[in-house]
Amino acid sequence: MGWAYYALQVLAGLFALFLGSLVLLVGVLFVIDRSQTGDAIRRNYPVIGRFRGLFTELGEFFRQYFFAMDREEMPFNRAQRDWVDRASAGKGNTVAFGSTRNLNIPGTPIFMNAVFPPLDDQYASTEPLLIGPHCRVPYAAPSIFNISGMSYGAISKPAVRALSRGAKRAGIWLNTGEGGLSPYHLEGGCDIVFQIGTAKFGVRDADGNLSDDKLRELASHPQVKMFEIKLSQGAKPGKGGILPAAKIDEEVAQIRGVPMGRDAISPNRHREVNDFDDLLDLIAHIREVTGKPVGIKSCIGSAEPWFDLFRAIRARGVQSAPDFITVDGGEGGTGAAPMPLIDLVGLPLRDALIRMVDLRDLAGLHDRIRIIASGKLVAPGDVAWAICLGADIVTSARGFMFSLGCIQALKCNRNTCPTGITTHDPRLQQGLVVETKEMRVAAYARSVIGEVETIAHSVGVAEPRQMRRRHVRIVQDDGTSIQMNELHPSVHLGLEGLAKARGHKRFEEALKRLGET
Template identity: 85%
Template sequence: MGWAYYALQVMAGAFALFLGFMFLLVLVFYVIDSRQAGDAIRRNYPVIGRFRGVFTQLGEFFRQYFFAMDREEMPFNRAQRNWVYNASAAKGNTVAFGSTRNLNIPGTPIFMNAVFPPLDDQYASTEPMVIGPHCREPYLAPSIFNISGMSYGAISKPAVRALTRGAKRAGIWLNTGEGGLSPYHLEGGCDIVFQIGTAKFGVRDVAGGLSDDKLREVSAHPEVKMFEIKLSQGAKPGKGGILPAAKIDQEVARIRGVPMGQDAISPNRHKEVDDFGDLLDLVAHIREVTGKPVGIKSCIGSADPWFELFKEIKKRGEESAPDFIAVDGGEGGTGAAPMPLIDLVGLPLREALIRMVDLRDLAGLHERIRIVASGKLVAPGDVAWAICLGADFVTSARGFMFSLGCIQALKCNKNTCPTGVTTHQPHLQQGLVVEEKEKRVAAYAKSVIQEIETIAHSVGVAEPREMRRRHMRIVKDDGTSVQMNEIFPSVNLAEHGLARARGHKQFELALQRLDEV
């Protein structure tokens, strides 16, 4: 009994000490809050007002679990994320009872199934496609769905390793992003698209200009199949990339060629490119030095300026054309960008893609320039929609981030990503096990491709790229739908001939502008 009584006394003393400490802590916070001038809520309601900030921070985590419906959240909702999670785990994505998607929302695509589709043994399989037929080393791209640009530095070492290994398993390409080529990109042996950003990370000389010697070094890797000149991206058009100093360690600094302790900021455009003539000169130079296909990536604000590109190509000849054009929608994502640019600048992909495809086709370059679509395309329906509009390839970044385990914590720019995808903190990176995540990356890619082929099979074509705008309907404002080709008639001169283009006033005017050379 004596020992029990003594233990109770000790516990009571400890509890009293704890209460005293808490009272002192509250008193200190009360004095601080009541005297500070920066926050009116904390000044008027000392201590209690602090909970507003706590709840605001926690709200973004709890909403997706307790309050938001399956298709309510932005930028990606629970239904989209769960589809990717299930596909990545190779669980299959069959559902019961019926769709939860509201088919009356304007802009919703509806694919038109064929009355007599091909039999099951006539399955619509994706065929490889040549990019850069005039290059010394053309690229026979095997996959219609690939990984979009994510820089090492913006994403972590284990994330890059898992992506490159998974890409190899799935037979798809991986875009390096503008952060240069790291050893981890090469580790998996997948096909690589090297992105050249405005700061020329990875291929820059001491003055920040383009280095031919480093271009040759990069091109010497057999894994590097193509080069992409990044003009702009959808999340921050008109502004260069931003890698916060907190995410730059010695290795990232060495690969990029930037100093430690400073944000790595790319210029808002290539300094040596003042017009489309300069751009074609740069494309030709890189293609000559490397011998490999060279394309461009851009977010589009309007189709008007791009007439000049195709007029310049017409003057020089089709061999001068970029081998591909990657169209990034204004809804594209990134690790760090000003909110006004993310929210307000750049055409969404549903408008930008159509404009670029039609310009290419009116210029008679359908077989010369490949179109790559990018911007919130994570599910098979999204990819099939882009193919119907005229894209030859689709790339996704955030879809593959979800396959790595991303939970949309919105901490990409804080170096505190809880899943290890976008952080360089070792204790957080340990959660991303490369050997497991590479399987998920591959499974996700294969699932998307398989389901695209399923949609193509349903609409009655033998290969996904044979899908056209006439195979899809779009829901209008009144809830009814109309065939996409009635709103945006396709003008592929190779397929329909010049007479079809001449039959539409909008294309007649566009052809006149292209003829003004």
Template identity: 75%
Template structure:
């Protein structure tokens, strides 16, 4: 008994000494931090409030987490709120995507689209699947694009190897195309066997010669792949108009460097435009050269700063003839996404897609090019209502990048530029990539694409037409500042030749 009591007292004594030592170490650490904070000159808060001022940075970092999970309402967050992300999450699981009780959306917000349901919608046996639409009638190998909804440009580099593999295989399963983004064509794009749109960025990664110009031989090599259906010349991107692509050096792995033809570990910054295309005539020359060389449709991607600024493009086409026109134009809204861009460009440059899209559509139609140039809409169009609005506005196709990222499991951590994406989508760190299981994500990518198309068809049937491409601006109303809604075709009437009816 005495031995046990002695052992217990000794243990208590040791713990007391350890506790006092710990307090001493904490006091010493606090004193050191106090002296460091008081003497440093870079942070006014830490200098004026030594030690405790450090908690401000900690709480600022944690605030992002707490706001997303505990404080933000379902319709509050940006760039995508929880309701938008949750819809994609449910759709990608292939589960039922119905909700109960009523909408949580405030439909009195100005700009909200409200679709005009028909009193006599088509019966089930009157429904029609959206037929493939031909792109590039003047190319030797036109592309009959089967889907109205497709994957927008995301380069291998901006997103990870498993993400590219899952998207490629999921796109094949859903029957949608996949845009490579400006980082070149990797084996992982080809792995799934899906239709591919090869994007030619201003740095011409994957098709550049020693001087940074277009390499005809490399273009032919890319075009030789049967699944590469089209080429897209990227003029600008909605998230950073006037600025070339940016891939931080931390994401430039040896494999990515080889595909792009750049040094390992160095920032990859593309020129802000194609040097050989300083005006629309030179751009049409470039498009014609690529189309003749590859035999495949060639289009452009651009953010719109001013619709009037695009008039010279159509005038140049008029002067040369419709056969010289780009086969498609992708309109990327100023609200579009990116892996890395300067904040002023993300926030303040480029017209929103909801303003730019219908105006460019009307300009194309006024020049009689409706059946010649296809319009692709892009920029924060991730849910069926967004896609249906774009079709009503005149888009022939819609593409999304971030919607498909959500289908892969993106949680909107806003760390795409840091190589620390916790879901493995935009990082090349194997520790995080292991969380993205390709075999699991293939079906989720396919389910998401199929769900969007199915529900856009549902909206089309509700407004009284057999399939989505029959929707017009008269089928959607836009909420005004006074809370009332006005038909879209009254706000911005579609252009129709004299012999056509609205």
């Protein structure tokens, strides 16, 4: 009994101490809240008013787990994230009891299944696509689906390592993003697309100008297959890349060639490029120095300015054209960008892709310029839709982040990512085990490619790049659907296609502006 009584006395003392501390804390917070002048709620409702800020901060997480329906969340809903998770784990992606997708929403694509699709022995794998036929070292791109630009610095060392290894396993390429080439990009042995941003990270001299010596050094890596000149990206068109100072350590600073202690903010455009003639000059210069394909990446605000690009190409000759154009939708993601640009600027990929594909084809450059689609394309239906519209290749960043374990915590810009993907905090990075995540990256890529091939077979063609706009219907405002080629007639290859275009009012005017006779 003596020990029990003593234990109860100790517990009672501890409880009294806790209660006294709690009362003291509440009293201190009361005085602080009542005396501060910045927050009216806390001033009028001391202590209790603090819960409003806490609940506001936690609201997005409670909605994610408890309140939002599978198809409601933004920017990616639970159904999309769950599909990527199952695909990355190599699990079956069959579901029961029918689709949860609302097929009556205007703009929804519906693929048109064939009455007599190809038999099992009539399927074909996607053939490699030649990019840069006029280069000394052209590239035969093996995959329709690849990893979009994510810079080392914006994402962590283990994330880059896992992406590199997974890309090699799946036979796809990895875009470096504008942050330069790190040893971790090369680690897995995958194909690399080096992105040249407006700040020239990784290929800049001491004054921040493009360095031919560094270009040659990069091109000497057999893994570096192509160079992509980033004009703008969908999440922040008109503004350069933003890497917060908290995410710049010594290694990131050395690779990028920037000082530590302050944000690394890229110019909003390449200073030496004032028009499309300057752009074609820059493309030609990089292609000559490296010997490898060179393309551009841009978010599109309107088709109007791009007529000048294709007119300039026609005047100079097809060899002057960019080897590829990456069209980034205005809905694209990023780790850090001003909300007005994320929400309000740039055409969505749905509009931008059609315009760029049609312009390229009207200019007779279908086989010369490859179109790459980028912008929240994470599931097989997204990829198949883009190919139907005319994209040759699709790239994704967010999809591969989900395969790494991203939970959409929306902390990419704060160096506090709980999954270790976008943080340089070693404690948080330890949660991302490269050997496990590389397998998920590869499994996700294979699943997307395999299911896009399944869609292609369902609509009656042997492989994805044979899909056309006529194979997909688009839901209209009244709930009915119409074939994509009726909404947006496509220009086919060769003289026959141009002849058809001349009979179409919309294309007639475009051909005149391009100088076509």
